[in-house]
Amino acid sequence: MTGVLVTVPASATEPTKEASTSVKAMSKQVQEFDGVEGIQAYGTDGEGNVVVVTLPESELDDEGIEKIEAFKGEYSNVEVIEIAKPLQAYAKNQLVGGAGYAVTGQGVEDAGLCSVGFTAWDPNGDPAVITAGHCTGDDSMNLATRTLPSLDTAFTGEDNPRLMDPAPMGAFAFSQFGGPGHSEGAKNDANSTDIAVIDVDNPDLELLPQVTDWSTAGDDDLAAGIETTITAVGAPQEGQPVSKSGRTTGLTHDDDLDIVDGWSRVGVSGTDYRWVRGFAANGLEGAPGDSGGAIFQGSTAIGVVSGGTPAEGGNESFLWGTSLVHALPHTDGYTVALFVEAPKVTTTEVEQGARVPGTAPAGAEVTVTPVGGGEPITVTADDSGNWSFEAPQELGEQEYTAVARQGEYNVSDEASFAITVVEASDDEPTPPTPEPDPTDDPAPTPTDDPSDEPTEDPSATPTEDPTTPAPTDEPTEEAPAERELTIDPRRVSVSDFVNEDEGVNITGTGYAPGQVVELEVFPQNDSVNDFTLEGTADENGVVTFGVYGTNAANADVYLGTYEVRVAAASDDDAANAGSEAAPAAGAYAAGDADEPLTGSFEVVADEGAAPGEDEDENGDGNLPRTGTELTGLGVGAGLLVVGAAAVYVTTRRTKKGQA
Incomplete structure (x- = not known):
């Protein structure tokens, strides 16, 4: 327990009597606190002291304050701890990713068992859950109820599930397994998926943007053992560890993904197979009942469990996941719930009119509100x-609150801070005058063997003004302009990216007029090829490239991050001689004349575009971006799509009661 320890104030007459620490005597002593609502607890600390736990003095009435002061004044061994809020029972009503649930429906004899993927929001901001579409049995079952973690297979090793709650957590609002309408689907079909959403209408449940590690399943409190807190949704990334959480095998890990984008034939019986777009990890353990469970890389949600095969015959277990960036658009507006860290300010004193700096999650919208109005x-x-x-013009201490928001419904806790505004200084700082560096030996050094021979022309004709050089007709050479890179927009919806009139503009400035400039684009996924373009700087030293996707029919292949590098051909050759590695994504900052400019942009699902970057205030998506649109640019390129891999995977034949 944390709180504020309040010491007993000194008085003219210090108490000499000690309060008894026996339970019976202590109970009688604190009877005078009956009816004082601010007293939260009392007891002994084992060191001869009586400890009383109270709410802050501001929460107590006068009678309560008097009783506490009287008790402290009577006994010398009393300590008081103040806590911020009344004690609350930690009920096991928090829902997290990886938890198990049973799915049932009217007229259905057998219940299925699946796992929660991630907590979510419906289009109206109400709580929901993301899971696998095949868990509904093609919509034959529609109610989901949590199961007891202490009896789930991940904890007991046996299959003997029991319901945890008397009422369902909610009903399925949408499910799709395979193509639309639970059809078979097809490989290379962007509409083939395995996704479902549950509208959580049980008022007793609190949904958290976290995933359980199953370490506290024995206490039936999965939220007490958390493996990760979800801060983003993203495409599967090669070369990064991957983890899964579900009711049957609990928390499992693998070093890397083996397929980051492809299609699999996933079966629920020996004859019923559906195509599912997603990714795979050869070595990531899963089993029936883990379906719908969370798959993540670090704090990024990447998918839910769709199917797999067990480790048999010397082969590793193989797990197929539904890719969230491709599946969520089919749910008509459901989004994964994210944790947003509260914003912070990084200074406490600023001058009038200066800017108050702070930090928050990248891309978050921060709202700062003056305390007391404004x-x-x-x-x-x-x-x-x-x-x-x-900063405001008003001098003195100014108090604010601030929250950060990502997406429409993910909001941080409220942060409070104060800054002190001081008068702006009008004095320009005077640079110090450099002192000349004395030489070690100021005297001239004689030559070893001075010559007696006179020079042919020992004296030069003096100039009329020896201190001032003669002016020339040639202009002085100007310093080269500083180069800068602009990427607009930095986040673009996939529907805009495949629109030739939208896309992304990449502009470099500070080049010599007529100079050849090269753009290199390095997609950070396996669906799109690297490519290079050349352009020529105009009379102002500006060159602009337009980048867009050419495969609108399969637009989701473009989702992900793209690193870019812009350089004059000679600069790039010099800076990267002997290296073909792609640059790390950098900030958009001015560059030296001999250094390539680097940056990045991201193509996101339509619901994930940053507000104001590809939608206007009316939501019609026609808000002009700063800079030049793609239409009319001299240089433009589409991205070449690499055919994604397709593998054939079937789930282990399900046991009775499992999906």
């Missing part, structure tokens, strides 16, 4: 998580 200020954190707002 218009809220909304800014957006950049790719490095930095944000700022203009």
Whole structure:
């Protein structure tokens, strides 16, 4: 327990009597606290002291304060701990990713068993759950109820499930396994998926954006053991560890993904197979009942369990997951719930009119509100998580609250802070005058053998003004312009990216007019090829490239991050001689004349685009971006799609009561 320890104040007459620490005597002593609502607990600390736990003094009435003071004044061994809020029972009503549930329906004899993928929001901001579409049995079952973790297979090793709650957590609002309408689907078909959503209408449940590690299943409190807190949804990434959480095998891990984008034939019986777009890990353990469970890389949600095969005959277990970035658009507006860290300010004193800097999650919308009244200020954190707002003109301490928001419904806790505004200084700082460096030996050094021979022309004709050089007709050479890179927008919806008139503009400035400039794009997924373009700087030293997707029929292949590098051909050759490695994504900053400019942009699912970047205030998506649109640009390129792998996977034949 944390709280504030309140010491007994000194008085003219210090108490000499000690309160008894026996349970019986202590109970009688604190009877005077009966009816004082602010007293939360009492007991002994084992060291001869009586400890009383109270709410802050501001929460107590006068009678309660007097009784506590009287008790402290009577006994010398009393300690008081203040806590912020009344004690609450930690009920086991928190729902997290990886938890097990049973799915039933009217007229259905057997219940299925599946796992929660991630907590979520419905289009109206109400709580929901993301899971696998095949868990509904093609919509023959529609109610989901949590199962007791202490009796789930992940904890007991046996298959003997029991319901945890008297009422369902909610009903399925949408499910799709295979193609639309639970059809078979097809490989290379972007509409083939395995996804479902549950509208959680049980008021006793609190949904958390976290995934359980199953370490506390014996206490039936999965939220007490958390493996990760979800802060983002993203495409599967090669070369990164991957984890899964589900009711049958619990928390499992693998070093890497073997397929990051492809199609699999997943079966629920020996004859019923459906095509599912997703990814695979050869070595990531799963089993029937884990279906729908959470698959994640670090704090990024990437998918839910769709199917797999067990480790048999010397082969490793093989798990197929539904890719969230491709599946969520089929749910008509459901989004994964994310944890958003509260914003912070990084200074406590600023001058009038200066900017108050702070940090928040990258891309988060930060709203700062003056305490005591005033218009809220909304800014957006950049790719490095930095944000700022203009300090007020009013001098002195100013108090604010701030929240960060990602998406429409993911909001941080409220942060409070104060800044002190001081008068702006009008004095320009005077640079110090450098002192000349004395030489070690100021005297001239004589030659070893001075020559007696006179020079042919020992004296030069003096100039009329020896201190001033003669002017020339040639102009002085100007310093080269500083180069800068602009990427607009930095986050673009996939529907805009495959629109030739939208896409992404990449602009470099500071080049010599007529200079050849090269753009390189490095997609961070396996669906799109690297490519290079050349352009020529105009009379102002500006070159702009347009990048867009050419395969609108299979647009989801473009989802992910793209790193870019822009350089004059000679600069790039010099800076990267002997290396073909792609650059790391960098901030959009000015570059030296000899250094390539680097940055990145991200193509996201339509519901994931940053507000204001590809939608206007009316939601019609026609808000002009800053910079030049793709239409009319001299240089443009589409991205070439690499055919994604397709594998054939069937789930282990399900036992009775499992999906």
